[in-house]
Amino acid sequence: MEFHRNHIISMKDFTRDEIDYILDRAGKLESLARSGRSDILSGKILALLFYEPSTRTRMSFETAMLRLGGNVLNLGSKDASSVIKGETLADTIRVISTYSDAIVLRHTSEGAAQMAMEFSSVPIINGGDGAGHHPTQTLLDLYTIKRESSLEHPDVAIVGDLKYGRTVHSLTYALSLYGANITFVSPQQLKMPDQIIGDLKARGAHVNETENLDQVLNNIDVLYMTRIQKERFPDPTEYNKVANAYKITNKQLAHVRQNMIIMHPLPRINEIDSSIDNTAHARYFQQSFYGVPIRMALLTIVMGTDI
């Protein structure tokens, strides 16, 4: 398959074939992602433009670019807020795109990457926009499932804040392309929005909802945990109650499927007890690493380089 894409904005822009292409390319780059340096993107400059801090996303893009032999212009959140103060994002993008061969943008407003694309002369990769998209996270999640479990009709439970969670909306969309059986596990007040459930069902996705984590735990291949943020709850007692109900400990894993994997976009608060870290189920640290080959794959694709 030929696949050219100048910008990486939203998961909804991708077909399943295109996602498979990206995952395959990440597979080819994985050993390089672990160590070494190539000259695939030598002479290329990647600008990292982060309007809000995200150490993990920023560092893995940086690592990806360095492993590919390219260079990085790093404009952290401090610089971004002081240097660019008062200037529109549109102007900043117009300027930075003359300094670089591609831009990774993380911004606080939803739709920022889509707008940046309109003003940029180089490829834009969305590193997360407000509560909106975070396509590289979704792609690394899919890659993790593919590598550590299977993307063929997996049974997946997604747990936690499904209402505001940045990552889960595009993840569920992408999983539906793979015929996943998805169970949403969340407290009533953090339920997946009806509109997204409706969209998923309209596309023929298999989705269920429950408030009870123990009910699904023994019948899944993938347990995808997310943070529940304190700020969502005006009442701290209510928060504690909910946070404890959606927390997982080693004890609950006694009867799960043998190959069940546990994922988390990190950082975690206390959703996953550290007693789980050394079990055969834990995959969240591998998941974090897989951000590197996925971002390497995307960088080579947007810059039009064969590997």
Add this chain to the structure above:
Amino acid sequence: MNTTRELRVRPIVSGTVIDHIVAGQAINVLRILGITGVSDAVVSMIMNVPSNTLGHKDIVKIENRELKEKEVDKISLISPSTSINIIRDYEVVDKYNVEMPSTVEGMVKCTNPNCISNTNEPVTSKFIVQNDPFRLRCLYCEHVISEQIAQYLL
């Protein structure tokens, strides 16, 4: 024909008869046309007229004015059944049904306060129009507006 009879009742020399408006939307049609209070326009508005096709409908007649494309597009969003009759010298010289565009630009404000189109960035709002069910999806943040669109018209 119904329309002709209406025209005979209140004939206008020239201007536009906006017919088959979804009942209750005439006031929003006037808002779209910028007729909100003090104005020189000679306008009549009829609400809840019995209609064969709609059950009830509203009608707006404006003298000496023909509608701009953008105004017609906005009307289509709040009342897809609307028909436009252009009158010159008491004659209907053109009659057509409004048609919903596939995208709308700078017409509707995104309901997501955190959307980039609601900032000081040099962008106008853009929505993809989807049917069955009808809704507008923001090109930038993908938020959806499915009801009370009149409220968000720019």
